[in-house]
Amino acid sequence: MSQSLPKTYKAIEVQSKGGDFKIVDKDLKLPAKNEVLVKVQACGICHSDSLSKDGIYPIKYPIVPGHEVVGKIVAVGDDAKEWKVGDRVGTGWEGGHCNACIPCRKGAFVSCDNGTINGVFKAGGYAEYCIIRKESVVRVPEELDAAEVAPLLCAGVTVFNSMRNTPAHAGDVVAIQGIGGLGHLAIQYARAMGFYTVALSTSDDKKELAVKLGANEFIGTKDVKKQVEGLQKLGGAKIILATAPHADSIGPMTDGLGLDGTLLVVAAAGPVTVNTNTMIAKRVALRAWASGSAIDSEETIKFAQHSGIKCHVERFKMNDVEKGYEKMMTNKARFRSVLVFE
Ligand SMILES: [Zn+2]
Ligand SMILES: [Zn+2]
Structure with missing residues (x-):
């Protein structure tokens, strides 16, 4: 036909x-x-x-x-x-x-x-x-x-489907690393899914945009340690969704997670180094996801x-x-x- x-x-x-x-x-x-x-x-x-x-x-x-x-x-x-x-x-x-x-x-x-x-x-x-x-x-x-x-x-199904297949519940802190093609969708989805949504960016000038997209909080700094500190002040994230393909900034994010938190990687960033010592203390998981x-x-x-x-x-x-x-x-x-x- x-x-x-x-x-x-x-x-x-x-x-x-x-x-x-x-x-x-x-x-x-x-x-x-x-x-x-x-x-x-x-x-x-x-x-x-x-x-x-x-x-x-x-x-x-x-x-x-x-x-x-x-x-x-x-x-x-x-x-x-x-x-x-x-x-x-x-x-x-x-x-x-x-x-x-x-x-x-x-x-x-x-x-x-x-x-x-x-x-x-x-x-x-x-x-x-x-x-x-x-x-x-x-x-x-x-x-x-x-x-x-x-x-x-x-982009949409990657961020939505990866987050909904984690143990995170409404009210949990979920951080979105990167506010690009995937990140701008992830912030909207995370907020609509009921998560306390934190946008992480390397530049401070994305704050207005992140809030407009639905972020409850915004941490804008090139210093990954400061991003991690910001998340720890909130009790640590349940999920950190890494949307930008930069291996160097993904690995250190495990320190921003709370108990039983998951570093959820959807950006194909190649080899990433993580610190298993700090991960063990909080039973942190590293997970990757495709669409x-x-x-x-x-x-x-x-x-x-x-x-x-x-x-x-x-x-x-x-x-x-x-x-x-x-x-x-x-x-x-x-x-x-x-x-x-x-
Ligand atoms: Zn694609
Ligand atoms: Zn098959």
Whole structure:
């Protein structure tokens, strides 16, 4: 089943490791039996797109990046009839899973041993059309703005789903380290989840912004020791969510945790050094987390909708993809760069 479709469409490709973005014409293919074809309305530009662009993962070039996709279904495969032409949908990091490996059998689809990743190992959403495997399709409410929803499918679900899977309860001190693309969402989610929300920043001039986003307290200093002291004055944090990929400032944060606190890392910062001596005293845990499955993304979007959480975005047309990517990579986007297609 499909509606009238063009023969070709435009996509943004990276053609070799570290290569520039190129806009190319591609032949439009109908979805295979377990897939749907989506006309893309918006696709977020995420820091993890550098894994494709710079070949940090073993990429088969050319690749169309993009794993924060929102659009409308225009064709469905024979075995994907749970979805219909016209459905408003999206997809995130998890691009498909096997349903057979141990992580899948435990429901942790994003950790599937045989899974694929949108925009990394299969073509993603930097394009007018995108094929999505049926099990990674996320339902997106019709009334929401595509560009504002797109980053929730990766940045949003990463912060919301990681925090809700910790032992933190309403009223506990939860600190958000970094006020960038992930951090500005994390502050809003943490506050709406009932946590006593502390924003940690390296610069004092983000205070007004942090409070506006919902922070109960703000600690703005380059001195990590002072950030730690600030948290200890509050009795220590139950969770510190590290959203910025700076290994040097993540490790020392274990000292800012209270009893049974968790340093929750969602930023891919490489090797991090922690002090096990002080961690033992407070039974502190170090935990890492990757986004979530399609249903986690749906719940992330619903929670944002019901709680008035909003992703602040800068919109870019296909021709301006370099500009949007550069702003994201240099942390100058306020707060997420998003490609828009209509
Ligand atoms: Zn991402
Ligand atoms: Zn699996």
